[in-house]
Amino acid sequence: MAVGAAHSASIRCRSANDEGERGTTSVGSLERREAWPIWATEPVVIVDYDERWALQAAEERQCLLGLLGLWLVEDVHHVGSTAIPGMPAKPIIDLMAGVGSLDDAPALARVLAPHDWHFVPPQRDARLWRRFFVKVASGHRIAHLHLLDPGTTQWAEQLRFRDRLCTQPALAAEYAELKRRLAARVSHDREAYTEGKSPFVRRVLGGRDET
Numbered sequence: 140m141a142v143g144a145a146h147s148a149s150i151r152c153r154s155a156n157d158e159g160e161r162g163t164t165s166v167g168s169l170e171r172r173e174a175w176p177i178w179a180t181e182p183v184v185i186v187d188y189d190e191r192w193a194l195q196a197a198e199e200r201q202c203l204l205g206l207l208g209l210w211l212v213e214d215v216h217h218v219g220s221t222a223i224p225g226m227p228a229k230p231i232i233d234l235m236a237g238v239g240s241l242d243d244a245p246a247l248a249r250v251l252a253p254h255d256w257h258f259v260p261p262q263r264d265a266r267l268w269r270r271f272f273v274k275v276a277s278g279h280r281i282a283h284l285h286l287l288d289p290g291t292t293q294w295a296e297q298l299r300f301r302d303r304l305c306t307q308p309a310l311a312a313e314y315a316e317l318k319r320r321l322a323a324r325v326s327h328d329r330e331a332y333t334e335g336k337s338p339f340v341r342r343v344l345g346g347r348d349e350t
Contacts, residue, residue, distance in 0.1 A: 213237025237289035244270035
């Protein structure tokens, strides 16, 4: 049985449209750089941990279970830095959902669009192992949705990285310092920021869990 299939698709999900703001980025509109909206290139800003992030993630998860239940084969997980208690982060909730086929992304995009989720085309995202959506409010990213096959290495690594930093304070503190340093140095280059974290991420994933 698909995860979330028992949740009603009629769940009321808050969106910017409820407040008179309408998302205008259609599927495929990120193909040409001159068409990119401001949120697609906004700088990296790291803020202190906010306890409301967990609640926001839970609310988004419930909404996504209702909207995407027919396609889900695994749960919707809160991942990334906002899922790690005490971790400074970009104020953007990362959610990861397990789907049976990435080819269903266009259909999911049509369901998600009225709720301010914008589909980033795979060729622009350049990570062919996932399908990526950005939720926007007032012109800024507020959440990311990563659709993955739960049988992939990337799925397992997202969860393992989160869990190791949640249970190993020394690693979490090191990561927090690295994030702040990179944000200060390459705040206007999101790809450089991500690449700068890669050696640390690989080291964490290659380590052993504490017992």
